[in-house]
Amino acid sequence: xxxxxxxxxxxxxxxxxxxxxxxxxxxxxxxxxxxxxxxxxxxxxxxxxxxxxxxxxxxxxxxxxxxxxxxxxxxxxxxxxxxxxxxxxxxxxxxxxxxxxxxxxxxxxxxxxxxxxxxxxxxxxxxxxxxxxxxxxxxxxxxxxxxxxxxxxxxxxxxxxxxxxxxxxxxxxxxxxxxxxxxxxxxxxxxxxxxxxxxxxxxxxxxxxxxxxxxxxxxxxxxxxxxxxxxxxxxxxxxxxxxxxxxxxxxxxxxxxxxxxxxxxxxxxxxxxxxxxxxxxxxxxxxxxxxxxxxxxxxxxxxxxxxxxxxxxxxxxxxxxxxxxxxxxxxxxxxxxxxxxxxxxxxxxxxxxxxxx
Numbered sequence: 555x556x557x558x559x560x561x562x563x564x565x566x567x568x569x570x571x572x573x574x575x576x577x578x579x580x581x582x583x584x585x586x587x588x589x590x591x592x593x594x595x596x597x598x599x600x601x602x603x604x605x606x607x608x609x610x611x612x613x614x615x616x617x618x619x620x621x622x623x624x625x626x627x628x629x630x631x632x633x634x635x636x637x638x639x640x641x642x643x644x645x646x647x648x649x650x651x652x653x654x655x656x657x658x659x660x661x662x663x664x665x666x667x668x669x670x671x672x673x674x675x676x677x678x679x680x681x682x683x684x685x686x687x688x689x690x691x692x693x694x695x696x697x698x699x700x701x702x703x704x705x706x707x708x709x710x711x712x713x714x715x716x717x718x719x720x721x722x723x724x725x726x727x728x729x730x731x732x733x734x735x736x737x738x739x740x741x742x743x744x745x746x747x748x749x750x751x752x753x754x755x756x757x758x759x760x761x762x763x764x765x766x767x768x769x770x771x772x773x774x775x776x777x778x779x780x781x782x783x784x785x786x787x788x789x790x791x792x793x794x795x796x797x798x799x800x801x802x803x804x805x806x807x808x809x810x811x812x813x814x815x816x817x818x819x820x821x822x823x824x825x826x827x828x829x830x831x832x833x834x835x836x837x838x839x840x841x842x843x844x845x846x847x848x849x850x851x852x853x854x855x856x857x858x859x860x861x862x863x864x865x866x867x868x869x870x871x872x873x874x875x876x877x878x879x880x881x882x883x884x885x886x887x888x889x890x891x892x893x894x895x896x897x898x899x900x901x902x903x904x905x906x907x908x909x910x911x
Contacts, residue, residue: 579658579675579699581726582651584746584764585644586637591629591781592765593641594752594772600624601775602757603841605826608764608781613638624774629781645766649748652701652730667714673698673722678705685711690744692722699726700745708735708747710759713831713861715742715869724762724782734770737761740828742863755779758828760842760863778826778842796821796870798862805877806835806850816844821864832858835878850878 591608592598598612600620611632612618618633632638657677667686672693682704692698700722702708708731718724727745729735734752737743737759745763747753752770755761760778799817806812818825827844834840837851840860856878861871 579655579673579701580651581699581728582648583644584648586640587642587644587648587764587766589629589781590641590764590766591761591779592772592774593638593645594767595642595769597771599771599773602777603839603843604774604777604779605842606779607824608779609637609641611635611638611641613642620774642768645748645768648728649730649750649768652703652728652748655701655703657703667711671700673700675701675703677703680705681707681709683709683711684714684716684741686714688714688716690716690718690722690727692718692720694721696721696723697726698722700728702729704730705732707731707733708749710736710738710741710743712739713741714738716744717742717869718744727763735765740831740861742828742861742869758840758842760826760828762863776828776839776842778828780824780826794820796862796864798860798870798872801872803846803874803876805879806838808850808853808878808880810881811849812838812847814846816840816846816860816862818844818862818864823864826863828861828863829858831873832856834858835876853878853880 587593589609590611591606592610594612594615596615597617598610602623604624606624606626607628609629609632610618610626613634616634618631655675658674660677662679666682666684666688670689670691672691673695682702690700708729724744729745729747731747731749733750735747735749736754737756739756739758741759743759743761747765749767750769751767752772753765753767754773755775755777757775762780762782764781765772765779797819803814816827826842827840828842829840833856835850835852835856838846838848840846855875857873857875859871859873861869863869
């Protein structure tokens with residue numbers, strides 16, 4: 555009898571304490587901040603042809619600069635108005651909800667790059683670093699929630715990426731950052747960044763989600779930010795095959811206007827484009843919408859890599875080599891130059907002739 559009671563007690567203990575709930579984490583409501591792709595506390599500053607799909611706002615600060623050359627599609631600017639104030643209040647509430655959720659795994663001191671994570675609350679007592687690819691596997695659960703609680707800074711290396719596979723929603727990815735977040739050149743990122751201080755996106759970094767800074771600035775440089783709730787990849791096969799066109803580029807000429815449009819296919823639009831390695835020929839720029847244009851200023855051979863990212867965070871990239879040559883005068887140009895020289899010589903000869911009378 556005593557043995558039976560002991561076995562029963564052990565069974566009850568296993569049922570009660572044996573495993574933590576699989577989905578203990580919950581996604582907070584973003585409320586009035588839901589429509590914002592960019593929200594800052596002090597200033598929003600943009601450099602270059604950034605494309606923002608969603609509202610752009612600041613509160614209690616007032617300064618929003620760099621639009622144009624940046625463009626805002628399907629959104630409006632809110633500078634220190636009631637809408638921006640309400641959005642900041644919602645961000646503060648969501649930030650606190652995230653900060654209060656218990657950790658399911660402590661990743662302090664570990665790089666996020668090269669990992670595949672399932673839903674959970676991942677904690678860093680200090681800073682967090684992403685170098686390379688991070689894959690979030692929803693395991694066929696459209697309601698899977700991924701929360702990253704970071705004690706101080708979040709930093710990504712150049713060309714790093716975060717992607718979702720197996721059916722999760724990008725709206726259920728949250729980055730609660732205790733100070734500031736910096737996304738490196740060409741980073742492809744998904745989820746909602748809620749930073750206590752500031753958020754900086756360096757050249758060509760793209761975010762499918764939101765950049766929400768409570769007390770500091772949001773600084774942009776030729777970026778694409780899309781506030782969307784796209785589903786991350788088709789379950790269960792992961793990302794589809796994305797194709798980037800054209801496969802090769804025409805060469806350019808110094809001083810001659812160059813224009814080439816890149817295209818993406820195979821994934822979920824819209825697509826964003828950026829240079830993730832190497833350098834474009836001086837004088838050329840690549841917009842997030844895929845337009846490579848400008849007037850080359852320097853002759854030479856230039857190698858660079860272009861990445862296309864779809865709305866679900868899936869991407870591919872192609873390495874290009876482009877030659878820029880010095881313009882060679884055409885026959886009409888040579889003829890005009892010779893004629894000008896001849897006329898100049900004739901005029902000079904007449905001036906040297908002695909006057910008669």
